[in-house]
Amino acid sequence: MDLLSIENPSFLQNLTKKELEQLSEQIRSFLIKTLSKTGGHIGPNLGVVELTIALHRAFNSPKDKIIWDVGHQCYVHKILTGRAKDFHSLRQYQGLSGFPKMNESPHDVWETGHSSTSLSAAMGMAIARDLKGEDYFIVPVIGDGALTGGMALEALNHIGHEKKNIIVILNDNEMSIAPNVGALHNILGRLRSAGKYNRAKDELEALLKKIPAVGGKMAQTAERFKDSLKYLFINGVFFEELGFTYFGPIDGHNYDDLFENLKYAKKTNGPVLLHVVTKKGKGYKPAENDKIGTWHGTGPYKIETGDFIKPVDSKPAWSKLVSETVRKLARDDERIVAITPAMTVGSKLEGFQEEFPERVIDVGIAEQHAATVAAGLATQGMKPYLTIYSTFLQRSYDQLIHDICRQNLNVFIGIDRAGLVGADGETHQGVFDIAFLRHIPNIVLMMPKDENEAQHMIYTAIQYDNGPIAMRFPRGSVYGVELDNKLKKLPIGTWEVLREGTDYAILTFGTTIPMALEAAKKLEKYGIQTKVINARFIKPLDEEMLRSLLHNQIPILTIEEAILQGGFGSSVLEFACDNGYTDHEIKRMGIPDRFIEHGDVKNLLHEVGLTSDNIVQTIKNEIQKLIKRA
Ligand SMILES: Cc1ncc(C[n+]2csc(CCOP(=O)(O)OP(=O)(O)O)c2C)c(N)n1
Numbered sequence: 001m002d003l004l005s006i007e008n009p010s011f012l013q014n015l016t017k018k019e020l021e022q023l024s025e026q027i028r029s030f031l032i033k034t035l036s037k038t039g040g041h042i043g044p045n046l047g048v049v050e051l052t053i054a055l056h057r058a059f060n061s062p063k064d065k066i067i068w069d070v071g072h073q074c075y076v077h078k079i080l081t082g083r084a085k086d087f088h089s090l091r092q093y094q095g096l097s098g099f100p101k102m103n104e105s106p107h108d109v110w111e112t113g114h115s116s117t118s119l120s121a122a123m124g125m126a127i128a129r130d131l132k133g134e135d136y137f138i139v140p141v142i143g144d145g146a147l148t149g150g151m152a153l154e155a156l157n158h159i160g161h162e163k164k165n166i167i168v169i170l171n172d173n174e175m176s177i178a179p180n181v182g183a184l185h186n187i188l189g190r191l192r193s194a195g196k197y198n199r200a201k202d203e204l205e206a207l208l209k210k211i212p213a214v215g216g217k218m219a220q221t222a223e224r225f226k227d228s229l230k231y232l233f234i235n236g237v238f239f240e241e242l243g244f245t246y247f248g249p250i251d252g253h254n255y256d257d258l259f260e261n262l263k264y265a266k267k268t269n270g271p272v273l274l275h276v277v278t279k280k281g282k283g284y285k286p287a288e289n290d291k292i293g294t295w296h297g298t299g300p301y302k303i304e305t306g307d308f309i310k311p312v313d314s315k316p317a318w319s320k321l322v323s324e325t326v327r328k329l330a331r332d333d334e335r336i337v338a339i340t341p342a343m344t345v346g347s348k349l350e351g352f353q354e355e356f357p358e359r360v361i362d363v364g365i366a367e368q369h370a371a372t373v374a375a376g377l378a379t380q381g382m383k384p385y386l387t388i389y390s391t392f393l394q395r396s397y398d399q400l401i402h403d404i405c406r407q408n409l410n411v412f413i414g415i416d417r418a419g420l421v422g423a424d425g426e427t428h429q430g431v432f433d434i435a436f437l438r439h440i441p442n443i444v445l446m447m448p449k450d451e452n453e454a455q456h457m458i459y460t461a462i463q464y465d466n467g468p469i470a471m472r473f474p475r476g477s478v479y480g481v482e483l484d485n486k487l488k489k490l491p492i493g494t495w496e497v498l499r500e501g502t503d504y505a506i507l508t509f510g511t512t513i514p515m516a517l518e519a520a521k522k523l524e525k526y527g528i529q530t531k532v533i534n535a536r537f538i539k540p541l542d543e544e545m546l547r548s549l550l551h552n553q554i555p556i557l558t559i560e561e562a563i564l565q566g567g568f569g570s571s572v573l574e575f576a577c578d579n580g581y582t583d584h585e586i587k588r589m590g591i592p593d594r595f596i597e598h599g600d601v602k603n604l605l606h607e608v609g610l611t612s613d614n615i616v617q618t619i620k621n622e623i624q625k626l627i628k629r630a
């Protein structure tokens with residue numbers, strides 16, 4: 001089979017089981033080979049090869065809606081729906097997305113990247129289908145990790161109550177990114193060993209039907225027996241009590257099991273949950289043997305050895321620097337407890353967890369819960385360190401307002417992956433946190449210019465006991481600057497002049513400082529002296545420094561690798577306006593009012609105009625305008 005020639009999944013109907021098994025192996029080697037160059041979510045996708053093929057054989061996509069939860073495991077789906085030929089561009093600028101995208105294929109019926117949305121989306125589609133009197137299957141595929149997300153449980157509750165015809169496929173590989181956690185994970189563990197309960201129930205029913213009816217008594221006994229069978233055989237009662245017909249657990253790599261159970265599921269009225277047990281990374285030893293989530297999402301690697309191919313000058317990740325700094329401070333401060341919503345590996349907490357196993361709390365994919373656990377800890381005098389990607393912090397918005405800031409609790413939030421993240425695209429760009437945080441009373445928000453300032457900020461945050469304080473930091477590696485041995489507390493709300501100048505002032509922070517300094521240097525050639533200020537406290541602003549710029553009528557350019565609407569630049573505009581400087585020249589550069597797709601961060605920065613050349617051009621244009629107006 002030439003994978004590149006596949007246009008749609010209809011060909012699957014005519015394949016024998018042997019041919020399907022050959023196709024599985026072909027897709028596996030295609031994935032292993034292609035992803036060794038592009039990187040991507042190799043583990044999750046190797047685990048769903050047979051499942052995806054079986055789903056596309058049992059259902060008629062896109063009439064039947066196959067919905068991928070998180071969506072990181074959609075590569076096989078993309079191969080079967082005519083996109084194998086695009087995989088060389090996977091997760092690259094203007095290339096194939098690593099998640100479902102409606103503009104790529106009609107088979108991508110739901111876009112995602114954040115976990116636990118598939119069941120709610122399925123419910124919405126089911127309500128629409130039934131209101132319109134249409135007839136098609138709706139099949140959300142959710143992982144055991146995603147099932148721990150609050151939204152998923154809210155949806156299970158609703159679907160079961162409404163008895164909607166939805167076939168939930170639970171892809172259980174016992175892994176979130178790292179090994180899965182929580183009570184639900186334990187229930188699934190018991191289920192995995194429960195054997196084929198449902199078949200026994202059907203055989204029993206068939207048997208009882210053969211016994212001549214002796215009136216309600218027998219039927220009642222039979223019903224009670226059937227129910228006790230259910231209780232006897234499975235803890236899947238968790239799902240059955242929610243109103244689902246539970247099937248499984250079945251072997252998600254066995255076509256006979258898959259086809260037989262999908263046939264049952266299609267014939268069953270009301271909500272069904274088919275529990276499929278798979279092996280994450282199946283078919284590639286390094287990924288199969290991965291115990292901690294290293295092969296969940298990777299960069300390029302050497303196929304033969306499984307060694308990752310890192311850039312030559314690779315320096316430690318920002319997450320590592322931050323987590324290790326907090327870990328060091330935790331040695332002398334027992335109040336410190338780290339909380340992560342299922343991102344132990346991404347947030348580089350392994351070392352911290354090894355040294356202080358009871359002081360690193362992985363709550364599962366549960367960002368709302370994580371934020372309020374942190375709040376609860378702070379009420380008891382602890383110093384919780386909530387480490388969370390900017391994009392996933394969006395899930396905890398109400399908890400930030402209602403629980404942490406309103407009660408003014410001493411929570412330290414490490415906002416990881418702040419700014420453009422690159423390959424994960426729109427659903428993961430960490431560009432909204434400034435806009436959704438800075439208007440919340442009591443919060444301090446800061447961003448370091450480099451890893452040395454970061455460690456001082458972390459020390460400041462741990463010492464800070466006037467309420468919530470957040471430090472945002474980017475994805476990727478640190479700069480490699482020298483680290484001070486002695487940490488000091490930074491005065492809250494103070495900025496730092498990095499370069500003097502009187503013709504123009506650039507206010508910026510974090511990752512856009514280097515380009516600002518580069519632009520200032522280039523502007524000197526045009527006789528323009530540009531002040532560059534490290535506006536490291538996004539909230540509160542350094543009002544003294546800002547006031548002096550305004551008072552001395554120095555035109556201002558704010559630059560942020562964050563959404564412009566409601567961002568840092570907006571706060572400078574508000575300050576100027578509120579303090580009577582309504583005619584002061586203030587220009588803003590940042591992420592425009594649209595979602596930014598996947599691609600290398602350098603390309604994305606260029607696309608949105610965040611380059612030193614564009615800064616130069618902007619300031620030159622503004623000065624020209626000022627001269628004309630004078
Ligand atoms: C709201 C949210 N939080 C965290 C993540 C990061 N994340 C991506 S995949 C994943 C684990 C998903 O586990 P599971 O659903 O079991 O899928 P598997 O990778 O095992 O196939 C996590 C935590 C996310 N995408 N969305």
Ligand SMILES: CC(=O)[C@@H](O)[C@H](O)COP(=O)(O)O
Pocket residue numbers: 070072113296297346417421424475
């Ligand atoms: C699919 C998902 O949400 C995670 O796997 C995410 O891609 C991790 O991002 P990092 O690679 O930045 O840790």
Ligand SMILES: [Mg+2]
Pocket residue numbers: 143144145171172173174175176
């Ligand atoms: Mg899983």
